[in-house]
Amino acid sequence: RLSLGMQAYQPHLLGLLGRIHDFPQVAESVRLAREACLDNISLDLMFGLPGQTVADWSETLEAALSLSPRHLSCYGLIPEGGTPLKDDLDAGLLSLPEEEAERAMYDHALVTLAQHGFRQYEISNFALPGYVCRHNLGYWRQVPYLGLGAAASSMLPGCKAGCAYVRRTNPAGLDAYMAMVHRGTWETRTQETISPAEAQFETMMLGLRTTEGVSEEGFLRMHGVSLVTRYGARLSRLASSGLLAHDDGWWRLTRRGMDVQNAVLVELMDDG
Numbered sequence: 001r002l003s004l005g006m007q008a009y010q011p012h013l014l015g016l017l018g019r020i021h022d023f024p025q026v027a028e029s030v031r032l033a034r035e036a037c038l039d040n041i042s043l044d045l046m047f048g049l050p051g052q053t054v055a056d057w058s059e060t061l062e063a064a065l066s067l068s069p070r071h072l073s074c075y076g077l078i079p080e081g082g083t084p085l086k087d088d089l090d091a092g093l094l095s096l097p098e099e100e101a102e103r104a105m106y107d108h109a110l111v112t113l114a115q116h117g118f119r120q121y122e123i124s125n126f127a128l129p130g131y132v133c134r135h136n137l138g139y140w141r142q143v144p145y146l147g148l149g150a151a152a153s154s155m156l157p158g159c160k161a162g163c164a165y166v167r168r169t170n171p172a173g174l175d176a177y178m179a180m181v182h183r184g185t186w187e188t189r190t191q192e193t194i195s196p197a198e199a200q201f202e203t204m205m206l207g208l209r210t211t212e213g214v215s216e217e218g219f220l221r222m223h224g225v226s227l228v229t230r231y232g233a234r235l236s237r238l239a240s241s242g243l244l245a246h247d248d249g250w251w252r253l254t255r256r257g258m259d260v261q262n263a264v265l266v267e268l269m270d271d272g
Contacts, residue, residue: 002041002042003041003043003071003073004029004042005019005043005044006044007019007044008045008060009056009063009064013056017049018084023063026043040070040071042072042133043067043072043073044075045061045064045074045075046074046076047060047077048096050088051097052105053101054108057108057109058112061108061112061113062112065112070131071126071127072118072125073124074109074124076124079096103259113126117129119132120211121210121211121212122140122209123258123261140210142155142203147169149170150170150176151177151189153168154167154168154170155167163193163194164195164196164198166193167190167192168186171189197270200223201270208252208264212252213251214251214252216228216250231268242254242256243260
């Protein structure tokens with residue numbers, strides 16, 4: 001599976017993001033990939049950009065679909081600190097679309113992609129039948145992974161009481177990473193120990209991103225405690241509010257719940 005960061009169709013929006021490509025180059029990259037027998041192609045797209053309209057977003061979707069991808073990731077812009085875009089936003093030189101406009105873009109993606117045979121399997125991800133990204137699902141299901149290379153991250157099972165798993169990040173510089181390899185030691189740039197309670201919350205946070213949701217059986221198998229025992233009263237309140245649905249041992253966000261996912265997660269967080 002080859003993933004390409006198309007982001008937007010319009011040159012001025014790509015310029016705002018600091019991208020140096022244009023849509024014809026994306027189309028040419030897709031052509032070359034297929035020429036090399038790489039047909040499982042995914043495109044990353046972004047909405048909620050400064051100055052972007054619903055018509056712009058519609059044009060971006062149609063352009064992406066014209067390349068016949070098997071998978072699409074549609075992300076709402078989150079300005080990152082330290083980037084020129086964030087600096088311009090903070091200085092008032094640029095402004096983000098109104099919340100209603102951003103929601104209209106997201107809703108337009110849901111309708112348009114469904115019409116083209118794409119199934120939404122996660123808040124931001126859509127795939128044709130048989131092309132759901134196993135790599136992404138591994139993250140959302142908390143499958144352990146080992147990161148090899150400079151700045152690569154790992155998530156490994158914990159080996160002591162009070163530790164569900166450990167996150168580690170390798171040294172960012174290539175020289176430092178290679179020195180670590182030659183010494184035969186594992187020296188991490190960052191390391192974070194995740195407690196059982198934190199791991200349980202992450203199961204909810206990650207699982208509720210998917211349209212499949214969180215399985216009561218899977219939660220019990222992973223954590224040794226039932227989901228209803230851990231979150232029972234809060235789950236009931238969220239279901240009564242129309243934000244969560246419970247069906248055949250699975251808890252998942254409703255369509256309304258997906259719109260306010262962060263509010264749902266705040267409700268599930270432990271006090272303090």
